[in-house]
Amino acid sequence: MSSTPTNLIDFLVNQANGVKGLADLNLASVPHQYIQPLQARLDHTKIVTQKSIPIIDFTKWEDPDVQDSIFDAATKWGFFQIVNHGIPSEVLDDLKDAVHRFFELPAEEKQCLKDNSPPEVVRLASSFSPYAESVLEWKDYLQLVYASEEKIHAYWPPICKDQALEYMKHAEALIRKLLKVLLKKLNVKELDKAREHTLMGAMILGFNYYPACPDPEVVAGVGPHSDVSSITVLLQDDIGGLYVRGSDGDSWIYVPPVEGALVINIGDVLQIMSNERCKSIEHRVVANRSKTRISIPIFVNPAPDAVIGPLSEVLDDGDEPKYKQLLYSDYFKYFFSKAHDGKKTIEFAMI
Ligand SMILES: O=C(O)CCC(=O)C(=O)O
Numbered sequence: 001m002s003s004t005p006t007n008l009i010d011f012l013v014n015q016a017n018g019v020k021g022l023a024d025l026n027l028a029s030v031p032h033q034y035i036q037p038l039q040a041r042l043d044h045t046k047i048v049t050q051k052s053i054p055i056i057d058f059t060k061w062e063d064p065d066v067q068d069s070i071f072d073a074a075t076k077w078g079f080f081q082i083v084n085h086g087i088p089s090e091v092l093d094d095l096k097d098a099v100h101r102f103f104e105l106p107a108e109e110k111q112c113l114k115d116n117s118p119p120e121v122v123r124l125a126s127s128f129s130p131y132a133e134s135v136l137e138w139k140d141y142l143q144l145v146y147a148s149e150e151k152i153h154a155y156w157p158p159i160c161k162d163q164a165l166e167y168m169k170h171a172e173a174l175i176r177k178l179l180k181v182l183l184k185k186l187n188v189k190e191l192d193k194a195r196e197h198t199l200m201g202a203m204i205l206g207f208n209y210y211p212a213c214p215d216p217e218v219v220a221g222v223g224p225h226s227d228v229s230s231i232t233v234l235l236q237d238d239i240g241g242l243y244v245r246g247s248d249g250d251s252w253i254y255v256p257p258v259e260g261a262l263v264i265n266i267g268d269v270l271q272i273m274s275n276e277r278c279k280s281i282e283h284r285v286v287a288n289r290s291k292t293r294i295s296i297p298i299f300v301n302p303a304p305d306a307v308i309g310p311l312s313e314v315l316d317d318g319d320e321p322k323y324k325q326l327l328y329s330d331y332f333k334y335f336f337s338k339a340h341d342g343k344k345t346i347e348f349a350m351i
């Protein structure tokens with residue numbers, strides 16, 4: 001049995017071993033840096049099993065009834081799953097295989113990728129913001145920015161590039177449809193170029209890797225947070241571990257893996273732009289004792305230079321604005337400057 005590396009952050013981050021490298025040491029228990037204080041751990045008595053987020057058939061997405069159910073889910077739950085979304089199952093399966101292949105690369109290759117990647121295109125990290133957190137999260141992640149074809153071909157890792165790009169091409173069409181439905185319900189007639197820049201001007205494909213953990217009860221896979229996206233489109237594998245905050249603000253609802261489905265959630269940007277009609281709901285991930293889990297979010301983000309704030313079409317209905325107008329890059333930087341802290345990020349945008 002091995003012991004914890006003396007300089008843990010150096011081992012995880014600079015040597016690019018990640019928590020995958022730590023898990024491969026087969027430690028009997030997790031290093032103290034991962035142990036969450038009692039009040040931060042998931043209280044199992046708060047888990048609700050009788051409720052679940054809606055599952056929506058996306059086949060007839062232009063049908064007004066389907067659009068109503070999407071908006072209803074966005075306003076009441078902030079989270080829903082979609083099936084029959086049009087992305088072929090082979091594209092999803094090939095992507096999941098590619099994610100495993102990527103994280104199974106030797107640390108030297110990951111380090112080489114880190115050293116040679118411009119952070120505006122490719123970022124490899126462990127935990128969330130390890131230099132800003134007092135307790136680490138049991139997760140490694142890769143972020144691939146959906147930049148120009150030229151940058152993608154130059155910098156996305158060859159071991160997963162084709163599968164990631166194929167998925168993004170399909171997903172982009174789906175994202176446009178989802179945003180059109182949500183905007184229509186907010187009285188915005190079309191998704192023109194300016195709105196595209198604001199709502200989907202910078203998309204990031206994330207690969208999340210949660211290795212099996214000897215003490216899943218005491219660590220956070222991901223601590224409670226809401227996403228800073230417009231919307232997030234998440235592909236999860238069949239292991240499970242995602243929980244979303246119930247509407248009472250106290251309970252946690254399990255999001256079961258559904259074969260072929262994508263989990264959609266509203267992010268802070270759409271909560272702000274809809275002046276709180278759409279809800280950006282807190283969620284968290286629990287690690288697994290015996291199995292590695294992966295998940296693949298697309299963070300549909302505004303361009304960094306976009307100004308976000310309540311839409312005029314929403315305020316025209318007589319609403320008082322609850323949020324100010326602010327530069328998205330300021331919001332994004334603020335999110336990463338601290339540990340995950342529930343719904344606190346959005347206070348940065350409140351009037
Ligand atoms: O792994 C998951 O199911 C969700 C991950 C997540 O919430 C995130 O990456 O923002």
Ligand SMILES: [Fe+2]
Pocket residue numbers: 225226227283
């Ligand atoms: Fe999230």
